[in-house]
């Protein structure tokens with residue numbers, strides 16, 4: 001078995017593609033540098049991540065693929081599903097080798113799997129557009145916690161940047177402990193330091209909240225209960241559209 | 255204390271508005287300009303769901319639930335002894351913005367009881383949406399109800415700031431409308447509808463000459479009819495809808511199963527459960543008119559003035575017209591493909607595209623998304639030529655297709671899809 005060892009970055013993955021074609025050696029497994037080499041390994045190649053090689057493969061892909069397809073690959077990368085990196089490797093190889101239109105060939109198991117994973121991720125992206133709830137802080141920053149299954153936060157950002165361009169906000173992934181801060185002109189990746197309550201619970205500490213915040217939360221809760229039509233209660237339907245796992249930070253469900 | 259007051263107000267004024275079923279915030283896409291508040295995304299986003307499973311996308315409230323009219327079907331009518339409240343323009347503007355900025359909502363759905371007279375009411379409503387758009391540079395979605403009887407000028411004003419306007423018919427026939435809502439008639443509803451239509455037409459004309467004309471209700475208009483409060487048949491109802499859809503700006507007719515909010519009123523039927531199945535069938539019939547090239551006369555006629563509650567209206571039509579079947583999937587035209595139960599718009603298009611490359615068989619049809627369980631009684635294809643509605647009898651086919659225990663129909667108004 002041929003095994004590639006790389007740094008588990010996206011840049012590294014594309015360098016692995018470069019090396020594979022360069023050496024005419026195609027891996028059957030991709031592992032990280034720390035991982036133990038599997039038992040039946042014949043050859044191990046340590047892949048070095050080099051910007052130049054990464055860019056060459058990237059340019060090739062950009063020529064070969066539509067924006068939609070590239071976004072799909074990005075989503076699969078961010079899914080963090082086990083072995084999705086190897087799946088991407090196989091897909092890219094198939095795309096490079098194929099003379100025909102490849103991206104919609106659902107008869108190919110790798111193509112099908114890529115579509116399936118990308119769909120799961122994009123579903124989650126949509127869910128965050130729906131279910132993010134901002135809490136306004138004293139210093140007029142709107143803070144919202146998320147806890148995505150996939151690492152989908154980066155894909156959610158463009159929507160929020162477009163929609164909330166007149167207010168400062170932070171969207172924060174509590175599971176992966178990083179987030180994005182929008183400062184009224186640009187979005188910056190960030191890591192919150194310290195041990196603030198909000199990093200544990202997702203809810204901004206009382207003394208840091210804007211004096212109006214509690215009021216608007218109360219108003220929203222009130223609104224939410226008063227618009228439901230008692231004659232037609234259907235909790236199953238509600239859960240079907242709004243899965244329980246998103247309720248954790250929903251203001252109206254506190 | 256001030257806060258308590260606002261919370262109670264919101265409770266009262268959203269409670270009173272919830273019976274308007276339209277909730278959609280779709281139909282416009284507007285990217286935000288930097289510094290503006292908000293954007294609108296084509297399909298609309300549901301931000302939450304109520305306990306009855308409906309999408310919460312807009313802040314749906316009344317400016318006030320005081321009303322000088324006395325419509326029998328309405329919780330806010332003058333003669334009801336209920337809590338009354340009114341928002342100030344500023345309060346409502348603020349509430350919309352604060353909710354919007356927290357990602358609670360896509361926008362505002364503004365309606366109102368009538369204070370003093372229609373124009374006075376409209377004028378205040380227009381002030382809310384004008385302030386949102388001009389002073390606060392708010393870009394989110396706005397749906398405003400036009401008050402029956404409002405003047406042309408105010409309807410035009412509203413159209414400049416709202417994405418969608420609606421005027422509710424409520425009761426399908428004028429006779430019953432007058433009986434239940436003595437202050438209203440059909441003219442008071444159809445006239446503002448016409449103003450909106452004219453506004454849209456004029457905008458399109460102007461737009462040809464200059465790119466800088468301001469938009470007029472980019473998401474068009476909608477209306478609502480209450481189902482089951484009066485004795486109109488489904489045929490009557492669909493006739494009204496089909497006439498309404500002749501106006502190009504009419505995007506949606508909503509059907510709202512009657513909920514007896516004023517149990518003491520003897521002019522109205524005493525029912526326990528809103529007629530959900532009927533409501534759902536009407537949505538399906540409406541869907542047939544808009545996307546399946548059916549006319550209202552085809553869906554229902556004098557012999558069958560009401561929709562079959564056991565089966566969907568398309569299947570019902572097919573069973574009444576065995577003479578059209580079986581159709582040959584590989585040669586029949588699009589129009590007829592759409593009429594085959596079990597074939598939806600999407601699969602009909604796919605069939606057209608794929609059959610150019612060869613004759614389709616059942617395996618391929620299934621792959622395309624055709625529900626063969628239903629379709630097989632109405633069609634033939636390369637490898638299938640079985641029992642059909644014409645060679646057998648409609649009664650027999652019906653008995654095969656009606657499920658023993660009727661599936662409970664979701665109360666959600668969006669569940670209008672046929673099993674394709």
Ligand code: SF4
Nearest residue numbers: 321323325328331367
């Ligand atoms: S005019 Fe509107 S708010 Fe007033 S009673 Fe009639 S339906 Fe209700």
